[in-house]
Amino acid sequence: MTSKAETITLVEERRLTLQAELDSYKTQAERNKFGQFATPTRLAHEILAYGLSLLPRNEAIRFLDPAIGTGSFYSALRATHGRRPVNWARGFEIDPHYGEPARHLWRETPLDITLSDFTRQEPPTHDEEKSNLLICNPPYVRHHHIGGADKRRLQNTARKAANIEFSGLSGLYCYFLALSHPWMSEGGIAGWLIPSEFMDVNYGKALKAYLLRDVTLLHIHRFDPNDVQFDDALVSSAVVWFKKQKPLADHQITFSFGGTLQQPALVRKVNAGELEHASKWSRFPKRSAESTHKGYRLGDLFSVKRGLATGDNNFFILDEERATALDIPSRFLRPILPSTRYVKEDEIMADEHGIPLLEKRLFLLDCTLPEHEVQHGYPSLWAYLQTGRAQVAQRYLCRSRRYWYAQERRPAAPIVCTYIGRSDHGGQPFRFLLNHSQATATNVYLMLYPSPLLMDKLRANPAMLRTLWHALNAIDRTVLLDNGRVYGGGMHKLEPRELAAVPADELAALIGLDKKRPEEQLAFEAMAAAL
Numbered sequence: 001m002t003s004k005a006e007t008i009t010l011v012e013e014r015r016l017t018l019q020a021e022l023d024s025y026k027t028q029a030e031r032n033k034f035g036q037f038a039t040p041t042r043l044a045h046e047i048l049a050y051g052l053s054l055l056p057r058n059e060a061i062r063f064l065d066p067a068i069g070t071g072s073f074y075s076a077l078r079a080t081h082g083r084r085p086v087n088w089a090r091g092f093e094i095d096p097h098y099g100e101p102a103r104h105l106w107r108e109t110p111l112d113i114t115l116s117d118f119t120r121q122e123p124p125t126h127d128e129e130k131s132n133l134l135i136c137n138p139p140y141v142r143h144h145h146i147g148g149a150d151k152r153r154l155q156n157t158a159r160k161a162a163n164i165e166f167s168g169l170s171g172l173y174c175y176f177l178a179l180s181h182p183w184m185s186e187g188g189i190a191g192w193l194i195p196s197e198f199m200d201v202n203y204g205k206a207l208k209a210y211l212l213r214d215v216t217l218l219h220i221h222r223f224d225p226n227d228v229q230f231d232d233a234l235v236s237s238a239v240v241w242f243k244k245q246k247p248l249a250d251h252q253i254t255f256s257f258g259g260t261l262q263q264p265a266l267v268r269k270v271n272a273g274e275l276e277h278a279s280k281w282s283r284f285p286k287r288s289a290e291s292t293h294k295g296y297r298l299g300d301l302f303s304v305k306r307g308l309a310t311g312d313n314n315f316f317i318l319d320e321e322r323a324t325a326l327d328i329p330s331r332f333l334r335p336i337l338p339s340t341r342y343v344k345e346d347e348i349m350a351d352e353h354g355i356p357l358l359e360k361r362l363f364l365l366d367c368t369l370p371e372h373e374v375q376h377g378y379p380s381l382w383a384y385l386q387t388g389r390a391q392v393a394q395r396y397l398c399r400s401r402r403y404w405y406a407q408e409r410r411p412a413a414p415i416v417c418t419y420i421g422r423s424d425h426g427g428q429p430f431r432f433l434l435n436h437s438q439a440t441a442t443n444v445y446l447m448l449y450p451s452p453l454l455m456d457k458l459r460a461n462p463a464m465l466r467t468l469w470h471a472l473n474a475i476d477r478t479v480l481l482d483n484g485r486v487y488g489g490g491m492h493k494l495e496p497r498e499l500a501a502v503p504a505d506e507l508a509a510l511i512g513l514d515k516k517r518p519e520e521q522l523a524f525e526a527m528a529a530a531l
Contacts, residue, residue, distance in 0.1 A: 005079075011105070012041060012075045018101055019070045025097070035139030035172060036095070038069055039193060044076035047239060050261045051135055051191045052080060054218065054241065063089040064131035066118040066138065066180055070102045073135045074111050086110065090131075092118035119154060119175060123161070123182035130185040137193040138176035143169050143203075154179075164210050167203040174198065174207050181214075184244040190215075196222050196238035199281035208281065212272055215242040219254040221261050222282065247272060255284035283482055296508040299500030301468070302448040306496050307441035308364075308410040311397040315388050316365045316407070317442075323363050327380035333363040334407075335439040340418045340431070346473065347434045354412075354438030364440060366407040410440045413447035414465055415472065419494040420444070429492050430480055432472040434465070446499055457511045464511050471507050479503065 002010070019038050023031065031037065039047075055061070061084060065073050068091025077089065089111045093099035099115040106113065114121075124130055146154070151168055158164045158178035166174055173194045184190060198204035199222075211217045218241040225236040239261060251272055258265030268285030275281065298304065310316040318326070323333055337343065338360040349357045367374060367381065375382045385405055398404040418431040432448075441447055450458055450465075458464055483498045 008075070008078050012079070015070050015072070015075055015105060016041065018105060019072075022070070022098055022101060033141070033145050034095070035141040036069070036098070037137070037140065039072040039137045041072065041076070043193075044072040045079060046261050047135060047191055047193065048073060048076040048080045050239075051133055051189055051241070052084070054189045054243070055133055057084075059132060060085040060087045061089075062087050062128075062130070062132045062185070064134045064136075064180075064183060065091040066134070066136050066176055066183070068093050068102065068113060069098050069137075071106055071111065071113075073137070074106065074109075077135075078109070088112070090114070092116060092121065094118070119157065119179055127185050130188065131183055132185050132188040134180055134184055134188065134190040136176065136180070136191075138173040140195055141172035143171055146172060162210060162214065164206050166206050169201075169203040170206075171195070171203075174203070177207065178210070181244070186244055188244045190240075190242055190244065192240045193237060194240060196236045196282060199238065200279075208275070211240070211242060212247070212275060214246070216245050216247040216251060217242045217253045217272070219256070220281070220284075221256045221264060222258075224258040224265070255281075257285055280483075286482065293503045295503065295505040296513065297500060298448075298502045298504045298507070299451075299497075301451055301454045301504055301507060301511075302415070302500070303451055304496040304500045305410070305413075305447045305449065307416075307443040307445040307447055308408050309397060309443050310364065310407060311395050311404075312388070312392045313442065315392045316405075318363050318365060320361045320363070326384050328365065328384065329378055329381060332365060332367045332378075332381060334366050335437060336362050336364040337416065337435075337437075337439045337441045337445065338362050339442075339444055343433065346431055348437055348439070350437035350439075356435075356437040356439050364407060365405065368403065368406045370403065410447065412438045412440055413449050415448040415469055416441050417446040417448060417472075417494070417499065418444070419446045419499065420492070428473060428477055428480075430494060432469060434469045446494065446496055453513070454511065457513075467510055468507055471510055475502065 023036075023038070026036070052061075061077070061081060063074065063077055063086060065071075068074065071091065074089055074091065077086070089109075091102075091111060091113045093102060093113060093115055094117045096115055099113060103113045103115070143151070154172075154175040155166050155168075158166050158175050162178040162181040164178045166178070173192075177192055177194070180190065198207050199220075220238055220240050222238045223236065252269040253272060253275065254267065255270050256264035256267045266285045270284050275284075278284075317336060318328065318333070335355045337348070337356060338358060342358060342360040351357060355361060365384075369377075374385065388405075392398055393404040412435060414435055416433045416435055418433070454468075479502060480494065480499075481492055483494065483502050
């Protein structure tokens, strides 16, 4: 006779086989677009066991999964709830491709699966119909895959359900979390397996405010980005736990990192007040002196700009041979750096014309003349532009310009930074390149232009630029990583404002700046100049 535990294991094995079969009928691109990534069995068991530990022992379970898929979390609940009673279990699934087979799989269990879009459902009004254990891995659908009308509907519904004002850049998982608020009973526990990017990005501010002010945030566990939880989704994951009740004024939140929920590599208790003033939550549980740094930052020495976006690199960036074959006049060609894989050395030398001495020599097509002047004065350029009129000229970035073929102003920068890098190969994830050429750069680089404060020093001593370049490449990698953001597989990224926020007292000292705080130093210099 088969035991209950053996039956649960057999059903989970059937579910895994079913999941693999259903996934095989969809392309990776389709599943990426709709955010369909099933939770691995081990992780689902870990999350359910932890969630049950947060629920009072004498309380019967009312389980809800708003994006149930084939039921990985329900299967884990069956394996971990022990003798604790389950009053009811309910799930929603928008895609019948997964929902219908899941219904059939769980037909002999108490699980009720509704084949419908959870975001369009009316929440229950009676407390006994609300969940006290809500566990969900919501669809990771990026904002550009959500239509305009649907996005407005979701924003309005989120405002009504949880008083959250989401940015249009918010992913679908944010709306799932907000819309679940009225589905939970007072004191109920929620566990959300979501991308950890909300902890650092601007659109995450509204979600973080909700977690601090409208519910009691209990624990955020962030998985090591080198330990990707989903084989088929390159995303860094976190589990967010909270209780549906207003927080106490002095409550603390557990932040953990790496390892598992039960045995993390790092743990730290953080006061809610500290989180209110922290722009990047991914710095916890690590203690970050940078977050309270009062001295110089890179933004005091450099203006950090993203490289230019052409609108269509294939059309606007030409190699030397193609530009010659098309007979494009040289006055409309600006040298531009190739992608980082073609820049082997960290110092970019140039010929007498300012063109980089690199194996791959590329040029940016850039013309600020009106069409009638191009047509009459430069027939070969006009002929080439006609090949892009039907497609390239209609792209959003191009059609928003005065002339669709005119590029934004991005002069060559003396230092550029490769702002996407990996942390799992040792060494520095970001490279600072000393640029002796007149080449501009695309948006795979950050461009560092000396600030007026630094320019005064460089005029007196141009060699200081090389000293600063060496110092930039010597910045502790953890400082750069803590200021940026991380994605699955150990991929890190630095946005312009994040790089500008990196502490730079040592660099400031190298060029002889006063040890006063930058704003005090500038105020002092302005006063001295006035006198």
